[in-house]
Amino acid sequence: MHKAYTRLERITGSVVAVSAGDATYRELAQITWEGGSSLAQVVRLEGGRAFLQVFAGVRGLPTNARVRFLGRPMRVPASDALLGRVFDGAARPRDNGPEIDEEGIDIAGPSVNPAKRIIPRTMVRTGIPMIDVFNSLVESQKLPIFSVPGEPYHELLARLALQAEVDRIVLGGMGLKHDDYLYFRDTLDAAGALARTVAFIHTAADPTVECLLVPDLVLAVAERFALSGQRVLVLLSDMTNYADALKEVAITMEQIPSNRGYPGDLYSQLAARYEKAVDFDDAGSITILAVTTMPGDDVTHPVPDNTGYITEGQFYLRGGRIEPFGSLSRLKQLVNASTRDDHRPLMNTMIQLYAAYRETLEKRAMGFRMSDWDEQLVRYGEGFEVRLMDLEVDLPLERALDECWRLLADSFEPAQTGLPTALIERHWPAAA
């Protein structure tokens, strides 16, 4: 039995200190006082004192609160009983459902031995042409969705949760507006997708420290599912809130900030989470998509910048669409050779023509005369935006490729596309 302590010696930021000689590093403690209780974790040991980060925050915390050490680090249940459930950042039910009574697994576990990883080889189909056709998502890939507030990134995440061809979805919300949380819940519920989903949601109204736990809870559960052979898609939003929570806590802990107030270990902290993405040789996989809002639409801001160095490409969500320029899936070459013979050439041609359309638009805006070719490009570009780029479009890869051919045929002569003749003969739609 662990001893209890009833004298807090210091309360600063979200951290309290207690004279407890027998505490161990990262151990969890239960703090209870009249009117409240919270979990707390040892973040520093010094002399006879243990410094604890209080998950629920320290507002209203009396110095005579009772601190009981639990002799174990933070754990989370990770069985199939979690499916369909929503939890908060301290792994308590948020959906009025019952507590899950399980031993649980440690969060933030060790990293995978690189020798046990394999080169990814399986595409994750999402039904979103801008992803499937142009920047295929690959199992075990980690990709941020770079965006700015106001863009429909939650709609995109919800669509991915509904459409992606995976076995399990683990959703992590950090600093979400309560409305957004309800949106996710209702959308998944209405489509019947909750049954394969587990969600850990921290809302903006919840204590900051709980925000820090969300990615670790999500990834620990995902890792357990993956080890049991499931293909897991992890959706996180918003990693910038997570980084800001790190910043807040680091500064109250008096750590020296490195860049714009963020702690010096921001890269390592983000990497430790993103690197949980994995494809096991003889088990399942974890794929991570994480919304990262860019403060001031600035990709050189420390959060998107550090993220870009960690992830395997990025999607830019701008103007309600996944931008074809700048967006990149670094792993797509590993899978798009074996989908269909026209996939790669079509992908390149479509983007080149779309780039030409953008130039034509500039030309038109400056008042230059439009040639026939320009008119064709405009017809093509507008069609591209409506028929493929719109986030509402839901097409399996093969049908999306067919749609690409129809789009080309509606605007161009075969020879104008520069596609190989053999492909044109096979795929060019017959005149209606």
Place this chain on the structure above:
Amino acid sequence: MANLGRIVSVSGSLITAVFDQPVVQNEVGYAIIDDLRLKAELIRVRGDYADLQVFEDTTGLYVGGQVEFTGEMLIAELGPGLLGQVVDGLQNPLFDLAAVSGYFLERGRYLEPIDRERRWAFTPRARVGDAVRAGDTLGSVPEGEFEHRVMVPFGLTGWLTVKDLIDGGEHAVEDVVATLEDERGRSHEVTMLQRWPVKLPIRAYRERLRPQEPLVTKIRIIDTLFPVARGGTSCIPGPFGAGKTVLQQLMSRHAEVDVVVVAACGERAGEVVETLREFPELTDPRTGRSLMERTVIVCNTSSMPVAAREASVYTAVTLAEYYRQMGLDVLLLADSTSRWAQALREVSGRLEEIPGEEAFPAYLESVVAAFYERGGLVALRDGTQGSVTIAGTVSPAGGNLEEPVTQSTLKVVGAFHGLSRERSDARRYPAIDPLDSWSHYPGVVPGADVAFARALLRSGNEVAQMMKVVGEEGTALDDFVRYLQAEYLDAAYLQQDAFDPVDGASGAERQALVFGELVRMLRSPQPHADKDAARRFYQHLTQATKEWNRAPWGSPEFDAARERVHSLAEVTEVHAHA
């Protein structure tokens, strides 16, 4: 009697322990939880308190817990069997670890990097009675295609006499192969296995030489314009997505060296996986053996413990120096030194040192300089030469090269290969910026030609900038042609298709020939009737030259493609004169 200390504080990877017997700066200690022993390094002493950085997750450590001081600095094991290995920053063999611990890197589990059972065919190279010094060869064993030298331990000082040396035969690495007597009459038993503290350079050579001979990487823009020398140093800074890692992977494949040490320091695990899964399948064109046989991978990827990240670059450079002692040319690829600097920053922050720029420690510069200085070309005592060439990537925050890590690196390297986002966005690979990059080393083509090419690229860029303002119409034909020439040189020579088996790796001879001809063509003025004609001419020439690049060296297609480029260039001249 073990030297024990007691933990008094734990904060992240930093622990403080109180001790009563003498301790050694940078010695290894073990923090003990039950039967777990977590490796740590002593990094500061204040009074009776020693600060140690733990190379593992510190969960579960407690005040009053034991620390065992070993009195020995962090070492690397050196001996036959290192080639082809994949180890972590503390030299734990990862495949062996996987066999023991499964999917995850279990903390506190340390394995010997060198197989103790395997037997090697030893051939003596010295004689009883010889006077020898540290680093001199006593014998050798075959390792892959190399004669792996068994040397007098680097830590022994002064002259020693060979008292006993075994005859040839099969021996394990821990068998005594020789007995030496030093000047004070003490005797030392020598095995094939040496232990060397990774933070100290191995200096058992006669002298350091000036690196002058180019190290051919088969990447045209490097070898021709910004060469790296054997024993030289270079750095590759660039924003994310510009292709730093791909460039290093290409160098690790194609560079004309004997041994490649890859230090994957704080980067993605996926990239290491690509190397360690693909290299065993690829053949080294120089030897016909698997590429893995000449490669050592030291990886501490971004999610592995941060403190061991610092150790990983030192472990890697120590292995490189070890093979240099055998008269071999070694290439050390460090990706990325910024992550290593960040690890320094994290530790410095925890030690509450006064921060320098962007919170990096004030000693960042001297640490970076000391690391790159471990590269170099040396003359060994037996007259042969060996080299360690270091190419380090830098990941500057926000792609801004003014930041401290890039700046401290630039001061100490001999070549700078700056990657630009603009070039990578335009898919101009390798995205090394031909205007900003530089090199102090001699390359594979005459210097005058390089100067001409660089001047052309600069002036072509000036015209391009001007054209953005005045448009094509407002540009004089001469200027426009210069712009086209620069674009042609870029597209047809500097850019390289890494996925094309021929174009992806261009040998030195080929570069000298092609570059020479290109420069000759570009030097002779080519009159064109108008801009459209000029543009068409260079479009065709680009097309033809690219095809030439894809034709195998010495094949009939090569000659045919070369002929086509020639005839294109000549026909237009005739046509224009007519």
